[in-house]
Amino acid sequence: xxxxxxxxxxxxxxxxxxxxxxxxxxxxxxxxxxxxxxxxxxxxxxxxxxxxxxxxxxxxxxxxxxxxxxxxxxxxxxxxxxxxxxxxxxxxxxxxxxxxxxxxxxxxxxxxxxxxxxxxxxxxxxxxxxxxxxxxxxxxxxxxxxxxxxxxxxxxxxxxxxxxxxxxxxxxxxxxxxxxxxxxxxxxxxxxxxxxxxxxxxxxxxxxxxxxxxxxxxxxxxxxxxxxxxxxxxxxxxxxxxxxxxxxxxxxxxxxxxxxxxxxxxxxxxxxxxxxxxxxxxxxxxxxxxxxxxxxxxxxxxxxxxxxxxxxxxxxxxxxxxxxxxxxxxxxxxxxxxxxxxxxxxxxxxxxxxxxxxx
Numbered sequence: 001x002x003x004x005x006x007x008x009x010x011x012x013x014x015x016x017x018x019x020x021x022x023x024x025x026x027x028x029x030x031x032x033x034x035x036x037x038x039x040x041x042x043x044x045x046x047x048x049x050x051x052x053x054x055x056x057x058x059x060x061x062x063x064x065x066x067x068x069x070x071x072x073x074x075x076x077x078x079x080x081x082x083x084x085x086x087x088x089x090x091x092x093x094x095x096x097x098x099x100x101x102x103x104x105x106x107x108x109x110x111x112x113x114x115x116x117x118x119x120x121x122x123x124x125x126x127x128x129x130x131x132x133x134x135x136x137x138x139x140x141x142x143x144x145x146x147x148x149x150x151x152x153x154x155x156x157x158x159x160x161x162x163x164x165x166x167x168x169x170x171x172x173x174x175x176x177x178x179x180x181x182x183x184x185x186x187x188x189x190x191x192x193x194x195x196x197x198x199x200x201x202x203x204x205x206x207x208x209x210x211x212x213x214x215x216x217x218x219x220x221x222x223x224x225x226x227x228x229x230x231x232x233x234x235x236x237x238x239x240x241x242x243x244x245x246x247x248x249x250x251x252x253x254x255x256x257x258x259x260x261x262x263x264x265x266x267x268x269x270x271x272x273x274x275x276x277x278x279x280x281x282x283x284x285x286x287x288x289x290x291x292x293x294x295x296x297x298x299x300x301x302x303x304x305x306x307x308x309x310x311x312x313x314x315x316x317x318x319x320x321x322x323x324x325x326x327x328x329x330x331x332x333x334x335x336x337x338x339x340x341x342x343x344x345x346x347x348x349x350x351x352x353x354x355x356x357x358x359x
Contacts (some may be wrong), residue, residue, distance in 0.1 A: 028083055035243060040319065047118055050278065055204065055288060059161060064235065067340070071269060087130040088102045088106060088111065088130060089121045089130035089132070090113070090133070091115055092213055093213040095239065096232075096235070098134055098306060104165060105134070105163040112295060119151060126156065133157070133258055133260070138256070138257050139254070140254060141254055153277055157262065157263060158264045158265035158349035160265065160351050161258045161260030164256070167256055169248050169249045171230060171244045171245050172219075172228060172241045172242065173225075173227070174241060177225055178242070179202075182228045185229070186208075186227055187230035191230045210231060210233065213231050252351060272351060272353065274323075274325060275349055279317050279318065280341050293338075297330040297334055298330065299331060301322050302323060304319070335347065
């Protein structure tokens with residue numbers, strides 16, 4: 001068979017695959033409606049695992065890599081849950097970078113629900129108001145988000161996913177306002193800090209607020225004609241505001257990493273990370289011995305940092321990310337052996353690695 005004929009057959013198969021996925025999504029939508037009628041939760045991990053077990057067996061008989069097919073089906077599950085009405089809680093107003101991160105992770109059809117504070121996001125998931133939450137955990141320029149780490153320490157929620165978002169700031173104002181007419185700039189303190197080089201030439205008063213998109217909403221509702229907000233292109237579109245200029249951040253390599261939160265973490269995919277928090281005993285080499293054990297088990301450490309325990313002065317917790325799932329043999333043994341050196345340990349969750357922000 002000639003190359004062009006083979007390609008035509010592939011095109012035909014691709015058409016069939018898309019139609020079948022669309023059919024499956026429509027059926028999932030009907031399932032969601034029935035769940036709502038019966039008062040059932042959208043999330044059904046046991047059902048997902050049964051499906052994956054069956055699909056992987058079929059893949060094995062057809063000579064297809066089981067990990068690859070599992071990854072494909074997890075994406076299909078995400079689409080289905082979005083259609084069924086799974087809600088994702090985020091901090092801020094519509095158009096916030098956290099909402100944009102939720103869309104990146106779950107897809108454009110996801111249902112999002114804004115909350116004023118990060119603590120409210122955690123509470124919403126804990127109490128079942130939302131099936132998922134999304135929270136920023138670190139920024140490539142500003143470092144870790146302390147509030148998120150503190151909430152993770154105290155919450156029963158697990159990290160079930162991560163995503164990265166490239167942050168590009170715009171200066172946004174009411175229609176008719178110009179750069180020369182702006183006297184005050186509103187935004188989250190972190191956004192104001194990330195656009196200092198641009199701002200310092202404007203001779204404007206800086207007005208910190210709790211949210212980037214919330215700043216856009218505020219200057220629109222209050223008709224502040226001599227004020228502008230720093231936020232995303234999406235925020236300008238949502239509130240139908242004018243973008244005076246874009247890409248005003250000091251550093252173009254501005255990426256924020258977000259954790260996806262749920263009542264349970266994710267099953268193994270073969271391409272996972274695990275996050276833990278622990279404190280070590282006050283004896284020489286305690287932390288070193290644990291890190292050496294990760295090395296001996298060929299586990300790649302991707303992040304480590306310390307934060308005060310908030311219990312007594314100069315006592316610290318260590319937050320650590322490493323490659324692998326907590327159920328993997330090597331990782332499970334390392335976590336178990338950490339007990340020899342730790343006074344406290346909590347597994348925050350295992351989850352599939354994020355796509356890079358540029359992907």
